[in-house]
Amino acid sequence: MSYLKLSRFLLGVVLAAAGLLFWWHLPVSAEVPQQAGDEACRLCHSDTNEVVTLPTGDEVPVQVDMAVLAQSAHGNMAESPLACSDCHQTINDYQYPHTDVTATTLREFQLEKSAECQRCHVQPHLTSHPGPEAENGVACVDCHGGHDVAPAADWQQPGATATCANCHNRSGVDLVDEAALTAVIQNGLFTNQTDSNYCLSCHSQPGLQVTFANGDTKSATIDADAFHSSVHGVDSERPLNCTNCHENHQYPHEPVTAESARAYSLEMYPLCANCHEPKYDQALDSTHQAALEDGNLDAAVCTDCHGAHDTPVPNEPRERISHTCEKCHSTIFNEYATSVHGDALLTEGNSDVPTCIDCHGVHNIGDPTTNLFRIRSPELCAGCHADEELMGKYDISTQVFDTYVADFHGSTVAIFEHQDPTVETNKAVCYDCHGVHNIQKPDDPQAGIKNNLLATCQQCHPDASANFPDSWTSHFEPSPQHNPLVYYVNLFYNIVIPLTVGFFAFMVSTDVYRRIRLSLK
Amino acid sequence: MADKTEKQQQFPRFRLMARIEHIVLLVSFTVLSITGLPQKYIEAPFSETMIGWMGGIEAVRMIHRYAAFMLVTGSAFHLFTGAYRSLVKKERMRIMLRLSDARDLWDTIRHNLGFLPEPPKMPKFNFGEKIEYWAVIWGTAVMVITGFMLWNPIATTFILPGQIIPAALAAHGGEAVLAVLSILIWHMYNVLLKHRNFSIFTGSLPRHQMEEEHGLELERLETGGDPWPGMSLPVLQKRRRNFLIISVILSSLIMAVLVWLFTFEQTAITTIPRVTREVFVPLATAVP
Structure with missing residues (x-):
């Protein structure tokens, strides 16, 4: 091979490589939207005084302000520019001469054009405005305009709600809580869930009421502060929105079908199970649920104890627990309040004494009138009274359970508990002597069991004489004393x-x- | 008896009445133990199993009381026949403890340990049987008295201080354990393990066992002694009639007292009716 041939070959390789490199570094051309016919459209529509006259006599100007269009959300300078024919899409719209406008009224024309928006905006943001099918419906173009459609950022500006106010003022509909509305808009209307503030912008207004078929009324006004500070409020670990529970969030709301206010509560409370299923399932085994199934509509459901919108932390402060039960069981609460346990809870805020639920359970609250509850009750009491650490704080004997079981009453009850816990036995359990809700200190001068022992025995042994109470060893292990x-x-x-x-x-x-x-x- | 060897020759030991009394005691004592001990050791797992087998604690208590009635009736009968034999027939009460019993005990221990070549010759009731008999008398008395108190605590505490009831329970349980252990160790060893002695059922004991345990009685019987020495018949018939009149009066009195005692009170009173009360009393302020 000659020298020349070699240099030609090398030159060719270098050129080819350079060409390849150049091709690789060519800028990728931007996807320019197909603006077919825009030039043709603009030729006529940018400067004309023509109007389309609808059968009603309304006139629609044919001219489009090209400068405004250019600045709009869909202008050719915008992030997502559109061509004329993207919206004016029916085949004849871009053939000349255009076919006649089919709309017979101006409103019909506006609704037709609004429908075009939904080709791209398939899920328009949620709004409480009645839709186009309603009598006084609001369509896209009513707020957003047509060729002058504003970019989303403009709606974040403080004055954006002027559009709303103008329209509301014109149509004589009060605009509620404009500040809240601005906040909602600024937070973004295209979020997946309706912001509670959006609902509250109406529902925090006083005096809202739902009337049920039987004439019951229920307030539809929600205390926004109480809701926000509830366990489901904005600052909680897992805040809830209104729509997590109330699925009926289209406006106008569908009418409530429940017959009465109570029926509505009973209809709604199973929603708690969506998040709190274990607790809900426990409650299905409760005596409240049994009463409900027996037709007692007053029987407590989730919301009766926990509240619906103002759900506080149920055990803070601890007295709240017993006060919650008081709402329905007031007479029993009054007895409890005077007992050694209740008094310590309510006046000292003592955290060791039992509240209602420590004995009765929380969600699966059992029937306390069954033999099973009665027979197991001594172990319930022993749960605290055999706890040396706990009882040590108050200098209370922890022998009470063992000495009870060692005695005739206790051993009989223990045998029943192990063998036939659902069979009735008339042998005394703790509360037969010490009282149920009105338990007092044993040495209380008036109501204490020590000063009323004979009367206590005579509840079951009517013939007992003065010596008889000493046949009970008073929870003491026998000793020389x-x-x-x-x-x-x-x-x-x-x-x-x-x-x-x-x-x-x-x-x-x-x-x-x-x-x-x-x-x- | 001629065809039997000398060793197997049977000697009369227990009267028919004594055998019947023993069966009543055997049955009532066993039933009382089986129904009583699980109540004393109520926290023991096996007690619960036993109570379950017998139909529950209330059933066990009823069985215990029926067996107690049987024991008390048998005891009263024993007192009557004893009174009849000692007062009417003027039999010598050979069950009474004597000084010679202490000597027999000492000699038996020495013989067992190999310090005395021959066992002591013992009377009809040897020291071991006397200890057992008087233990039964003492034990039954304790059990009947404390049992009555436990059965009728309200009546008892009309007269006695209340603490007598838990004390009676303690004594009733302690005495029961003492009695059952004594029977299991001493009685069962002597009549079943050491050798099979069924004389309390058959009424008679073979010669070799008589020799071992009742040497003196064997000698007396073999020299023609009456097993139950009594008095002449004509005098007896007169005295017997008097005793019959007295005992019929007395026994009907005792039976009346027994029935009165056992139906004295209903400790397990009929259940006080439950109080029903309205639990749904909502507060005046509406529930939100």
Whole structure:
């Protein structure tokens, strides 16, 4: 190969490489929207005094202000420019001469054009305005205009609601809470869920009412502050929006179908199960649910105890628990309030004493009148009263449960509990002597059991005499101080039994020794 | 008896009445133990199983009381026949403890341990049987008295201080354990393990067992002694009539007292009717 041939070859390779590199570095051309016919449209529509006259006599100007269009959200300078024919799409719109406008009224024409928006904006933002099909419907173009459609950023400006106000003033509809409305708009109308503030911009107005078929009324006014500070409020861990529970969020709302205010509550409360299913399921086993199924519509459901919109933390402060039950069980609460437990809770804020739910359970509150509840109740009391750490704080004996079970009443109840917990036994349980909700300190001068022991025994043993109460060992283990007779009888047998058994065992073993000795001989 | 060997020769030991009394005691004592001990050791798992088998705690208590009635009736009958034999027939009460019993106990221990070549010759009731008999008398008395108190605590505390009831319960349980352990160790060893002694059922005991345990009685019987020495018949018939009149009066009195005692009160009173009250009393302010 000659030198020349080689240099030509190298030159060719270099050129080819350079060309390849150049091709790679060519800028990728932008996708220019197909603005077919825009020039043709603009030729006529940018400067004309022609109008389209509708059958009603309304006139629609044919001229388009090209400068305004250029600045609009869909202008050719905008992020998403549109060509004329993107909206004016029916085939004849861009053939000349155009066919006649089919709309018979100006409003019909506006609604037709609004429908075009929804080709791209398939899910228009949620609005409380009645839709185009309503009598006084609001269509896209009413707020957003046509060729002068404003970009979204413009709606974030403080004065944007002027558009709303203008329209409302014109049509004589009060515009509610303009500041809240601005906030909603600024937060973005295209969020997935309706912002609660949006609903509250109406529902925080006082005096709103729902009337039910039976004449009941229920306030539809929501205390916005209470809602926001509730466990579901904005600052909570998992805030809820109105629409999480109320699916009927289109406006105008569909009419409520419930017969009565209570029926509406009963219709709504299962929604709690959407998030709180375990608790809801527990409540299905409760005595409240059983009463409800028996037709007692007053029986408590989720919202009766927890509230609907102003749901507070249910156990803060702790007194709230018992006050919640008080709403329906006021007489029992009044007894409890005077008891040693209730008094400590309500006047001292004591956190050790039981509230209603510590004995009755929370969501699966059982029927306290069953044999099962009665028979198991001593263990319920023992849950605290056999706890040495807890009782130590108050210098209360923890022998109460063991001494109870060791006694006739307690051992019978214990046997029943293990064998037939649903069978009735008339042997006393803790609360038969100490009282149920009105439990007092044993040494209370008036109501304490120690000063009323005979009367307490006579509740079940009407013939009992003054000596009889001493046959109860008062929860003391026998000792030389307490129940000395019992103590010494036990001591006697603790000595006599080993002595006797030892003597017999000795005699038997000597006899066994004799027999072994004789048989070995 | 001629065809039997000397060893197997049977000697009369227990009267028919004694055998019947023993069966009543055997049955009532066993039933009382089986129904009573699970109540004393109520927290033991096996107690609950047993109570379950017997139909629950209330059923167990009823069975216990019926067996108690049986025991008390048998005990009263024993007192009557004892009174008849000692007062009417003027039999010597050979069950009474004597000083010689202490000597027999000492000699038995020495013999068992190999310090005495021959066992002591013992009377009709040897020291071991006497200990057992008087233990039963003492035990039954304790059990009947404390049992009555537990059965009728309200009546008892009309007279006695209240603490007598838990004390009676303690004694009732302690005595029960003492009795059952004594029977299991001493009685069962002597009549079943050491050798099979069924004389309390058959009424008679073979010669070799008589020799071992009742040497003196064997000698007496073999020299023609009456097993139950009594008095002449004509005098007896007169005394018997008097005793019959007295005992009929007394026993009907005792039976009346027994029935009165056992129906004295209903401790397990009929259940106080439940109080029903309105629980739904909503506050005046509407529930939100």
